[in-house]
Amino acid sequence: MTADSQDQQRTGHIELILRQVEALPTLPAVAMRILSLTSNDQTHVQEVVDLITTDPALTVKVLSLCRGADLGIRHEVMTVDRAVTMLGFNAIRNAVLSMKVFDTFQNSSTSSSSEPLKTQSRFDRSGFWRHSVAVAVAAENIARAHPQLKDITPSDAFVCGLLHDMGKLALDMLLPKSYDRVIELTELNQSNIAELERRIVGIDHHTAGKRLAEQWRLPHKLQDCIWLHGADPSTLPQLEHRRLIGLINLADLIVRRQHLGFSGNFNVKESPTRLATELGFNPEIVSQIEKTLLEEVEKRSAILGLGDVPTRELYHESIQRANEELGRLNNALERRSRTAGTQSKILGAIAQFHAQAVPGRNLQDIVSAVVRSALSVVDKGFMTMIWQPQSTDIERKWMVVQFGDNARLIHCELIDPPPHSPNLNELDASGPAAMNMVSMIPWVVDYLIEAPDVRKIQMLPLSCGWGTSAILLHDRQSLPPWQHLAALTNTWGAAIASVSQHEGARRLGEDLAQANLALADAHDRLLRNESMARLGEMAAGAAHEMNNPLAVICGRSQLLARDLPADSPQHKHAKTIVDQSHRLSNLITALKLFTEPAEPHKQEADMVELLDGAIDDVKLKLDQIADQIQVDVIMPELLPKMSVDSQQIRQAVSELILNAVEADTQHHVSVHAALSANARDLHIQVSDKGSGMDAHTLAHAMDPFFSAKPAGRQIGMGLTRARQLVAAHGGEVGLCSEENKGTQVTLSLPLDSDSF
Numbered sequence: 001m002t003a004d005s006q007d008q009q010r011t012g013h014i015e016l017i018l019r020q021v022e023a024l025p026t027l028p029a030v031a032m033r034i035l036s037l038t039s040n041d042q043t044h045v046q047e048v049v050d051l052i053t054t055d056p057a058l059t060v061k062v063l064s065l066c067r068g069a070d071l072g073i074r075h076e077v078m079t080v081d082r083a084v085t086m087l088g089f090n091a092i093r094n095a096v097l098s099m100k101v102f103d104t105f106q107n108s109s110t111s112s113s114s115e116p117l118k119t120q121s122r123f124d125r126s127g128f129w130r131h132s133v134a135v136a137v138a139a140e141n142i143a144r145a146h147p148q149l150k151d152i153t154p155s156d157a158f159v160c161g162l163l164h165d166m167g168k169l170a171l172d173m174l175l176p177k178s179y180d181r182v183i184e185l186t187e188l189n190q191s192n193i194a195e196l197e198r199r200i201v202g203i204d205h206h207t208a209g210k211r212l213a214e215q216w217r218l219p220h221k222l223q224d225c226i227w228l229h230g231a232d233p234s235t236l237p238q239l240e241h242r243r244l245i246g247l248i249n250l251a252d253l254i255v256r257r258q259h260l261g262f263s264g265n266f267n268v269k270e271s272p273t274r275l276a277t278e279l280g281f282n283p284e285i286v287s288q289i290e291k292t293l294l295e296e297v298e299k300r301s302a303i304l305g306l307g308d309v310p311t312r313e314l315y316h317e318s319i320q321r322a323n324e325e326l327g328r329l330n331n332a333l334e335r336r337s338r339t340a341g342t343q344s345k346i347l348g349a350i351a352q353f354h355a356q357a358v359p360g361r362n363l364q365d366i367v368s369a370v371v372r373s374a375l376s377v378v379d380k381g382f383m384t385m386i387w388q389p390q391s392t393d394i395e396r397k398w399m400v401v402q403f404g405d406n407a408r409l410i411h412c413e414l415i416d417p418p419p420h421s422p423n424l425n426e427l428d429a430s431g432p433a434a435m436n437m438v439s440m441i442p443w444v445v446d447y448l449i450e451a452p453d454v455r456k457i458q459m460l461p462l463s464c465g466w467g468t469s470a471i472l473l474h475d476r477q478s479l480p481p482w483q484h485l486a487a488l489t490n491t492w493g494a495a496i497a498s499v500s501q502h503e504g505a506r507r508l509g510e511d512l513a514q515a516n517l518a519l520a521d522a523h524d525r526l527l528r529n530e531s532m533a534r535l536g537e538m539a540a541g542a543a544h545e546m547n548n549p550l551a552v553i554c555g556r557s558q559l560l561a562r563d564l565p566a567d568s569p570q571h572k573h574a575k576t577i578v579d580q581s582h583r584l585s586n587l588i589t590a591l592k593l594f595t596e597p598a599e600p601h602k603q604e605a606d607m608v609e610l611l612d613g614a615i616d617d618v619k620l621k622l623d624q625i626a627d628q629i630q631v632d633v634i635m636p637e638l639l640p641k642m643s644v645d646s647q648q649i650r651q652a653v654s655e656l657i658l659n660a661v662e663a664d665t666q667h668h669v670s671v672h673a674a675l676s677a678n679a680r681d682l683h684i685q686v687s688d689k690g691s692g693m694d695a696h697t698l699a700h701a702m703d704p705f706f707s708a709k710p711a712g713r714q715i716g717m718g719l720t721r722a723r724q725l726v727a728a729h730g731g732e733v734g735l736c737s738e739e740n741k742g743t744q745v746t747l748s749l750p751l752d753s754d755s756f
Helices: 003-022 029-038 045-053 056-068 080-087 089-111 125-144 154-163 166-174 176-189 193-201 205-215 220-228 242-257 272-279 283-291 293-304 311-356 363-377 433-445 482-563 569-595 607-621 623-628 646-663 695-700 718-727
Strands: 383-387 398-403 409-415 458-464 467-474 603-605 630-634 642-644 668-675 681-688 732-738 742-750
Touching: 125 154, 125 166, 125 242, 125 283, 125 293, 154 220, 154 242, 166 176, 166 193, 166 205, 176 193, 193 205, 205 220, 220 242, 242 272, 242 283, 272 283, 283 293, 311 363, 311 482, 363 383, 363 398, 363 467, 363 482, 458 482, 467 482, 482 569, 603 607, 603 646, 607 623, 607 630, 607 646, 607 668, 642 646, 646 668, 646 681, 646 718, 646 742, 695 732, 718 732, 718 742
Parallel strands: 630 668
Antiparallel strands: 383 398, 383 467, 398 409, 458 467, 603 642, 668 681, 681 742, 732 742
């Protein structure tokens, strides 16, 4: 899933929760009507009085509120109209709002108390209201003690303090299972509940409470206190009621430090004195209010119907909560100490692994280093590493390497992966595919030596940046937690992936070097062929232009030789002209063959007869030394007949034998015919024991008109002509020579598939 799709899914989830918040019960009609009347400056007192008297329970609580307030009067207030007059619209509005919100959530809680999940809820509603009342009382007393600050009033401070956390009630009612998990983790980690709300639920109680306040059309200052409480005062926007929001933060901090009720925020490091000074309150007054807070909370709880809780019990409750938090904190510190020890051990293993995995080591060395590092973290036992080689000539194979004690290699085998198994390199170790890989364990165990019970084998993927580079199989039952091992396994996986990629790049570099050499050879052949083509064009033109004058010279010299006396010097000169004309004619014929090689006319030929004919041609050319020539022919008894142009191949072989006879002072030549190892080619090797060739001669031996023999002996076309004739049959000529050791020329001809 991409990041964009995850964000869209998360946004949709949050919107669904917010719509559920809007579906919560609304305020009673009496409360909504009083909010409307008290917000209008034209409202008459009697209208508010008549509305309150329609609700007997509300009438009793308003009169109780007057009795609990310090109004500076001697006689008890017995009528609603006098209570409204004495308290004022603002105080009446806030008091009614507080009571009705409390009643709304209390009724909702009671109606759902029969549900099994709600009876086991971790959310302490009584403790929550105790905390809310304590914050309200603290905020009200601080505001009352600073009459010079006109931007806050005691009644506003009370209602904002009472309702600042009502988003928690909303989330607990909507998502009881998720919110139980939030509270559990908050108490376990001694952290701020808002952070875990955002992580688990998707939104925090600030946002949920703001949305509920908007639905109930509560005053804007109350909405902002619900939404922005808990924020650093320096980050708050420039609002008219900015100090009121800060006052709620201060009161909440004071109550949390005294452990009154349940808040879910265990962060009490901030100093109330510093915060009070920053907000413009007198720190000494705030300190005095903090000392008398428990008595005020007892009185207000009774007025709001939270029960008559003596101050002594509030003290005990505060101490008990402080002790519980201290115990949880000690447990958390103990867990963190164990975690720190494990992490220290893992960090040591990482440092040791990096020291062993020096640059230049191959993949097998790195895998062995990984196993040694694993043995330093866990006890000795069964360990096997699996990875997928990157070699191009190994198609989707798995390398399985089993290790013994001290990372000793026991068994190594390249196997086929299980059917329908995913590609190891593309496996996401954190995703569901990793669980599907568990089915591969029985398949791999069959290739191992003395493997333990397959039910005890566990799989530990080693991740890299793009997937899983290897998998470690082991039989340990008490490994450190996965999140603690992640740094170590990622280090192992990255090292294996890096070396694997490096070896792949090295192989690719070697293949590229071979390809470059082949390309250079091909380029040289292309240049040589182009040179030969240009030379052939020039030779063809020269042969054509020389042929006609040569015919005239040869014919006239023959006439002169015929007419002159045989014993005259002129006859001898004419005969020399005729011989040289014939020699030049042979050169022109060779040029034509070089520039326009004849197409072979293939027929079935007997290779024994062909070789004998080639030897006879050589002896005919060298008739002066024919009786000295010795050619040893070595060939198998059964040699297949080949489809070749007998005349062309005979000429090619005779050129090779002729060169060998002239190179050997003893005129002793060896001809060896044999089939290739794959029986697809016939090799004819002509060897002599002459003086051999130096490097320059060997490099240019097959160039046309090149000859290392004395001038006038040969025209230097023998090897060139032989190579052209063999190339026309799809074969090739190879040359091997060394000074003072002789020369070997090998003629290779491909066999047709129907030769046998």
